[in-house]
Structures are given as structure tokens and as C-alpha cells.
Amino acid sequence: MAVGKTKEKTLSTTLVKNSYGKSVVRLTKVTRSSKPPTWKEITVETELFGDFADCYYDGDNTKIVATDSMRNTIYILGAKHSLDSIEDYGIALAKHFLSEYSHVTEAIIRIVENVWGQIPLSGKHHPTSFVKTQGDDRVAAILVNRKEAKIESGIVNLNVAKITDSEFSGFIRDKYTTLGETSDRIFGTTIDAHWKYKRPAANFNCVYETARKVMLETFADHHSLSAQQTLYAMGDAVLEAVDDIEEISLILPNLHRLTFDLRPFGMENTNEIFVSTSEPYGTIKGTIARKK
Numbered sequence: 001m002a003v004g005k006t007k008e009k010t011l012s013t014t015l016v017k018n019s020y021g022k023s024v025v026r027l028t029k030v031t032r033s034s035k036p037p038t039w040k041e042i043t044v045e046t047e048l049f050g051d052f053a054d055c056y057y058d059g060d061n062t063k064i065v066a067t068d069s070m071r072n073t074i075y076i077l078g079a080k081h082s083l084d085s086i087e088d089y090g091i092a093l094a095k096h097f098l099s100e101y102s103h104v105t106e107a108i109i110r111i112v113e114n115v116w117g118q119i120p121l122s123g124k125h126h127p128t129s130f131v132k133t134q135g136d137d138r139v140a141a142i143l144v145n146r147k148e149a150k151i152e153s154g155i156v157n158l159n160v161a162k163i164t165d166s167e168f169s170g171f172i173r174d175k176y177t178t179l180g181e182t183s184d185r186i187f188g189t190t191i192d193a194h195w196k197y198k199r200p201a202a203n204f205n206c207v208y209e210t211a212r213k214v215m216l217e218t219f220a221d222h223h224s225l226s227a228q229q230t231l232y233a234m235g236d237a238v239l240e241a242v243d244d245i246e247e248i249s250l251i252l253p254n255l256h257r258l259t260f261d262l263r264p265f266g267m268e269n270t271n272e273i274f275v276s277t278s279e280p281y282g283t284i285k286g287t288i289a290r291k292k
Contacts, residue, residue: 015056021046021108022067025074029083036118039130040083045110046070046093051103063103073097085204086111087151090142098144106145112156113138135159138208139194153204154194155212161188161257166224186274187224188255191215195238198246198290207242214241227252227284235288247289254282 022045029040048070054060077096081089094107117133118125136158143150166187171179193215201207218237224230235248257274 015053018052018056019047019049019108020052020067021048022070022074025071027074027078029078031082036125036127039116041114041116042083042086042089043112044074044093046074046097047108047110048097048104049106049108050101051105065097065101065104070097085208086113086138086140087142087153087201087204090140091144091149091151094142094144094149098146106143109140109142109144111140111142113140136191136212140204141194149200150196151200152194152196153208154192155208155215156192158191158193158212158215159189160191160216160219161186162220162224165222166230168226186257187227187230188257188276189227189252190255191219191234192251193234193238193248195245195248197244199244201244207244210242211238211245211248214238227254227282228286231284231286232288235286239288239290247287249287250285252284254284256281 025044025046027040027042027044031038031040046067048065051063054062055064073096074093077093078089081092083089090109090111094109097104097107114132114137115134116130118127119129119131120126121129137156139154139156141152163186164184166185167183168185169181169183171177171181193211195207195211197207214237215234218234219230222230222233231250231252235250238248239245256277258277259269259271260273260275262269262273
């Protein structure tokens with residue numbers, strides 16, 4: 001009786017869009033055969049689209065790939081794949097779901113990589129001990145359907161700061177403005193950057209390493225008149241350096257360090273002691289693309 005009521009109710013509604021998958025699958029791979037051995041640590045999310053409506057309408061699971069099976073697939077393909085780049089692994093994973101299940105029309109794979117390296121020891125690198133070498137993470141999102149593959153790569157949580165060559169002035173001043181203008185301020189931010197390719201990259205690792213290097217160098221050398229200007233300079237420099245990238249989107253929160261006033265304690269303010277604030281903060285966003 002309950003099933004009948006459910007079917008009757010669905011006649012007046014429709015399932016517009018649906019997908020499902022497995023989230024936060026953590027995979028660590030130690031490649032002992034390489035010289036030296038390598039350590040890879042990634043977190044994977046799968047999302048499948050396809051002919052799953054009967055499960056939603058009627059509880060018919062005959063076309064459902066269990067998310068537990070998706071988790072196992074992540075590990076099994078991880079064992080078979082070199083995991084040299086998260087993009088290549090993500091493509092292989094997405095194509096697996098489309099080739100194995102004819103009713104799956106699209107697969108999206110999202111991957112976050114914690115970057116590790118060998119521990120320095122006495123001027124060399126220890127062959128079997130590792131440390132997380134970067135505070136930021138490498139990310140990728142791979143979409144594969146039966147017509148095309150789209151890949152987006154990026155970097156998140158890249159914390160940077162500069163103690164000079166940053167200013168902010170000339171902005172609108174009205175009855176609600178209290179912010180003072182400054183010709184020399186601390187500029188701190190956490191860079192999130194995502195880029196799209198105009199063609200599949202021949203070497204995803206090289207693109208990632210170059211983009212990261214260029215963003216850091218540009219942030220360091222650029223005389224900033226605003227976070228917006230610095231964001232554009234970074235994106236423009238990446239497109240200049242990496243021909244495979246079609247466009248890049250950046251997010252720069254303005255994470256303030258406010259001067260702590262030492263004068264009430266009989267001390268001089270020497271522009272050295274600051275209070276780091278986590279909120280609220282301004283958020284600057286921008287997408288830079290090549291001209292058509």
C-alpha cells in the first residue's frame with residue numbers, strides 16, 4: 001500500500017537531476033619499487049550520473065553501483081595505476097565507470113593530494129622517511145562523459161604574506177567608511193587557484209609545478225596597489241608561462257594583521273608586533289582567460 005501511494009505521489013512531480021557517489025576516500029600509496037621509494041596521499045570523491053531514476057522513484061536498486069564498490073574501485077585502480085599525476089589517475093577512474101556500466105552517462109572524480117617528500121638528513125634525503133612538504137594541497141576535478149573529458153586542476157590553501165610593497169588607497173569614502181588609507185601594509189592571503197586546459201596537458205605535473213612557482217614569484221615581486229591587482233597579475237603570469245592553460249580562477253581572502261598598540265605600555269610601535277585576524281575578511285575573486 002505504501003509503495004502504491006509513493007508511485008501515485010510521484011505523478012505530480014519529477015526527478016529533475018540526480019547523482020550519487022562516494023566521498024572522502026583516503027588512499028595512501030607507497031611505491032617501493034621506485035628508487036627512491038615514493039609516498040602518495042590523496043583523498044578521492046566519485047560522482048556518477050545516469051539512469052538511476054527507478055531507485056529514487058520506486059526503490060529499485062538493479063542499476064545502482066554500490067558506493068562501497070566505488071570505494072573498492074578507487075583502491076584497486078590505485079594499485080594498478082602509477083599515480084604519477086592525480087589528473088591521469090582521475091581520468092582512468094572516470095573512464096572505468098563509463099566502460100563498466102553502460103547506463104552511467106557521466107562520471108566526475110575530485111581528488112585532493114597532500115604533497116609529501118623525503119625527509120632531509122645530513123645534506124641528503126632519507127630514502128624511506130617522509131614529511132608533508134607543503135602546507136597547500138594539489139587538487140583536480142575530472143569530468144568524463146561519452147562525448148568529452150574536461151579537466152580542472154588547481155592549488156588550495158597556499159598561505160602567503162609580504163611585509164612591504166603593498167598599499168591600498170583611493171577607494172570610495174562615504175559616511176560609512178572608517179578604514180584608513182595606507183601606503184605600506186602587510187598583505188596576507190590564502191591562495192585558491194583553479195585552471196582549465198585548452199587541451200589535455202602532456203605533463204600535468206609540469207603544469208602544476210610551473211603554475212605554483214609563477215604564482216609565488218609574482219606575489220613576492222609584485223608591488224600591490226590592491227589585492228585585485230595582484231590577483232590579476234598572478235593569473236596573467238600563469239597564462240603567459242603555461243600555454244596549456246586556457247583560463248585560471250583565483251580566490252584571495254584578505255587576511256589582516258593588525259598593529260598591536262604598544263604605546264599604553266610605554267613602548268614604541270616599530271611595525272613589528274601584529275594581531276592576526278581570521279574573520280571577518282574581504283574575499284577577492286577573479287577569472288583570467290586568453291583573449292579570443
